[in-house]
Amino acid sequence: MKSRRSRARRIATLALAAVLGAALAVLPHVNLVSSPVVAMAQAVLPILLVGALVLSLILCLRRAFIAAAILFVFGGMALLPLFPQTPARFCSESAQLSVLSLNAGRGNANVGVLAEAIRDTDPTVLVLVETSEPMIEALRAELVRGAYGHRTEPVVFGGSVDTVILSKFPLSQEPDAASQTEGALFDAPVALIQHPDLGSLRIAGIHPIPPTHGPTSWAATLRGIDAWQLRQDATPLILAGDFxxxxxxxxFRELAKQFQDAVPLLGPLPAGTWPADLPIPALVRIDHILVRGFAVTEAIRIEVPGTDHHGIVARLAVCR
Structure with missing residues (x-):
């Protein structure tokens, strides 16, 4: 009787590990937007994988080695999509352009710390989402006068039209890559920048509505930006912001497959960017700088108090 119970427990443990592992492995490939639950689970996949690793260790301690191995292998399969899809391209030239992208936390990001990060990294272009005009003016006051004298049109603070592109060099604003529809979609301003050495480059500030607030609108925005980028010419293109x-x-993978993602690393793993205001590490990487027509030579993560996002600075070299 005891042997039967023990065997039944082993079978149940194996079945549970197989079901949990298979769910993790399949999760990154489920394209369902009618409910925010799937998108939310996909967003926190790194946290789920940490939980799966802990469970695997517990199973090992209980000598359930086969169940632990099943869960570990399936977890590894789920982890694969989190690594950059596009092979990195390295050029012999030194980095000639840099971009800083930050979700400014509804204009609450610490301007002094952000200005210090800008002075330290010296980006050519800034992309700030969830910003406000008072914050932009305070930031400019902290920097060398006229350093970022070129910008897209004033933001309308409130969570929808709140993205600005600031540049050291002249820019002309182009039609948005995505625009509001019945107040649901977040605008994505586009600027064509004239770099004195590199010529023209196009950059879009990206900030779709979170899938928790509107999964259908979120997915439609990503599809719309993907369709927009396919219509662009050969001018080097950068998509930066809080995706x-x-x-x-x-x-996101469908949108990013023709780009190189500037991924800051913590050891061998991609560094998360959200949430940045909790005592636990940021494990979710929802902030990105995607580039086409450039090679990413360096990507670093920056910390700015007052916002729940880490910023990203990407250094780029031209490869044509």
């Missing part, structure tokens, strides 16, 4: 999407979302 509210990770590499575990198939909608």
């Amino acid at each position: 509210n999407a990770t590499a575990a979302h198939p909608q």
Whole structure:
């Protein structure tokens, strides 16, 4: 009797590990936007994988080695999409352009710390989402006068039209890559920048509505930006901002597949960017700088108090 119970427990443990592991492995490939639950689960996939690793260790301690191995292998399969899809391109030239992208936390990011980060990294272009005009003016006051004298049109603070592109060099604003529809979609301003050495380059500030607030609108925005980028000419293109999407979302991978993602690393793993205001490490990477027509030579993560996002600075070299 005892042997039967023990065997039944082993079978149940194996079945549970197989079901949990298979769910993790399949999750990054589920393209379902009618409910925010799937998108939310995909967003927190790194946290789920940490939980799966802990469970695998517990199973090992209980000598359930086969169940632990099943869960570990399936977890590894789920982890694969989180790594950059596009092979890195390295050029012999030194980095000639740099971009800083930050979700400014509804204009609450610490301007002094952000200005210090800008002075330290010396980006050519700034992309700030969830910003406000008072914050932009305070930031300019902290920097060398006229350092970022070129910008897209004033933001309308409130969570929808709140993205600005600031540049050291002249820019002309182009039609948005995505625009509001019945107040649901977040605008994505586009600027064509004239670099004195590199010529023209195009950059879009990205900030779709979170899938928790409107999964259908979120997915539609990502599809719309993807369709927009396919219509662009050969001018080097940068998409930067808070995508509210990770590499575990198939909608993001479809958009990013023709770009190189400037991924800051912590050891061998991609560094998360959200949430940055909790005592636990940021494990979710929803902020991105995607580039086409450039090679990423360096990507670093910056910390700015007052916002729940880490910023990213990407250094780029031209490869034509």
